[in-house]
Amino acid sequence: MNKQIFAALGLAVAALAPAQAALVTDASALTLSTALVDFENFDGLLTTGPVAVAPGVIFTGDVGSELGANNRVLGENGMWGANGAFAAGAGIGELRFSFAALTAGVGAFVNHYAIASFPLNMVVSVYGDNNQIIETHNFSVVTDPDGYNEGQFLGISRASADIRSISFKGVGVVVDNLQFTTAVPEPQSYALMALGLGLLAAVAKRRRA
Secondary structure (H helix, E strand, C coil): CCHHHHHHHHHHHHHHCCCCCCECCCHHCCCCCCCEEEECCCCEEEECCCEEEECCCCCCCCCCEEEHHHHHHHCCCCEEEEEEEECCCCCEEEEEEEEEECCCCCEEEECCCEECEEECEEEEECCCCCCEEEEEEEEECCCCCCCCCCEEEEEEEECCEEEEEEEEECCCCCEEEEECCCCCCCCHHHHHHHHHHHHHHHHHHHHHH
């Protein structure tokens, strides 16, 4: 009987396994409850950090990084500005955001400098608890050369909450409206809990019989 119970539990766990990790290009793909970080509380702060940009979220960046930037020329990708504050890198650099609690998904509305004759990419990477890269993607954002505040949502969704930080690297990177999933129980967790309680009840009932 016990072997059957454990076998059933194993099958249930396999059936409830979440989808593989993925690069996401739509904020709605972060299906769990999310928190939003904007940079409206900053005004042209040049810093490499660490700086708390929201409760439980720490910013670090390369020299020349700016929190609360309000104007960036992005070459063939247009301009950012006149629509609130954002985070921006200077030249080739990294903008990184670290989380006090591990998260399963994170992303932001982003863009980068672009040159018509030489394609440039942004590198989006997430790191685990040991500061090792657990996933990375290259992506080229293409927007109207005459556009304002255009960009692309880019993020990473993982099967479990193992992301400690996310970084955006490239030339003239700009980031706004950072979103990350908050620590709420997933439906799989509730299902497994209910299944476990049911199996324990079955064992207890058998012992009483």
